[in-house]
Amino acid sequence: MTTQLKLMPPPPVPDAADPLIALDREGWAVLPGLIDAAACDRLAALYGAPAGFRSHIHMARHGFGRGEYRYFAYPLPPLVEALRGMLYARLTPIANRWHERMGMTARFPADHAEFLARCHDAGQRRPTPLLLQYGAGDYNCLHQDLYGEHVFPLQVAVLLSAPEEDFTGGEFVLTEQRPRMQSRAAVVPLAKGDAVVFAVNARPVRGSRGDYRVTMRHGVSEIRSGRRHTLGVIFHDAA
Ligand SMILES: O=C(O)CCC(=O)C(=O)O
Numbered sequence: 069m070t071t072q073l074k075l076m077p078p079p080p081v082p083d084a085a086d087p088l089i090a091l092d093r094e095g096w097a098v099l100p101g102l103i104d105a106a107a108c109d110r111l112a113a114l115y116g117a118p119a120g121f122r123s124h125i126h127m128a129r130h131g132f133g134r135g136e137y138r139y140f141a142y143p144l145p146p147l148v149e150a151l152r153g154m155l156y157a158r159l160t161p162i163a164n165r166w167h168e169r170m171g172m173t174a175r176f177p178a179d180h181a182e183f184l185a186r187c188h189d190a191g192q193r194r195p196t197p198l199l200l201q202y203g204a205g206d207y208n209c210l211h212q213d214l215y216g217e218h219v220f221p222l223q224v225a226v227l228l229s230a231p232e233e234d235f236t237g238g239e240f241v242l243t244e245q246r247p248r249m250q251s252r253a254a255v256v257p258l259a260k261g262d263a264v265v266f267a268v269n270a271r272p273v274r275g276s277r278g279d280y281r282v283t284m285r286h287g288v289s290e291i292r293s294g295r296r297h298t299l300g301v302i303f304h305d306a307a
């Protein structure tokens with residue numbers, strides 16, 4: 069019996085075949101090694117470049133936490149532009165399915181340029197991809213990246229620094245607020261170059277009487293030492 073069991077093939081691991089399967093179950097999923105270490109370093113180095121950004125935010129001044137970020141200006145750096153279009157195309161079927169399940173009327177076109185035209189027509193014209201930089205003692209309060217009426221329900225953050233080497237602490241945290249229940253938190257395990265895909269504001273959860281909406285927020289726990297950079301990819305533009 070034991071030998072027979074040993075000879076049996078291992079059970080299939082669906083998440084390994086498609087990491088995005090976890091999105092429906094958890095409201096977030098990790099895309100391991102989305103970009104390589106050299107590309108991470110090149111992107112993180114842009115933070116110190118004088119040009120290419122439309123604004124610079126000191127989080128403490130706005131009560132958002134402690135740390136800073138810069139929104140890219142258009143045209144985006146080619147890698148950011150390519151990632152944004154590629155990820156959007158991959159996430160659109162899930163976004164449309166989620167909207168249907170949550171009883172939301174908006175549907176998303178297959179082409180990101182078409183969705184951006186919709187944002188721009190509604191006055192959401194400013195690019196939202198951003199680079200974040202944190203040092204020791206910095207953190208990012210739980211929040212949602214909503215910038216107007218048009219919201220693509222999923223977004224992506226890419227960790228550009230190596231945990232335990234470049235920084236300690238600074239974990240990516242998600243919370244979900246379920247109706248009439250206490251909130252639940254998740255800490256997302258990320259290595260340098262990994263991306264987390266997560267719900268911007270709400271996700272559908274299957275209950276005994278159909279789907280219901282769960283509200284999600286994300287943030288970053290305090291960086292204990294070192295420096296941490298992230299690339300944030302949001303698919304709607306900002307008013
Ligand atoms: O630094 C992080 O990991 C989170 C960044 C963030 O809030 C975002 O990309 O929207």
Ligand SMILES: [Fe+2]
Pocket residue numbers: 211212213286300
């Ligand atoms: Fe965010």
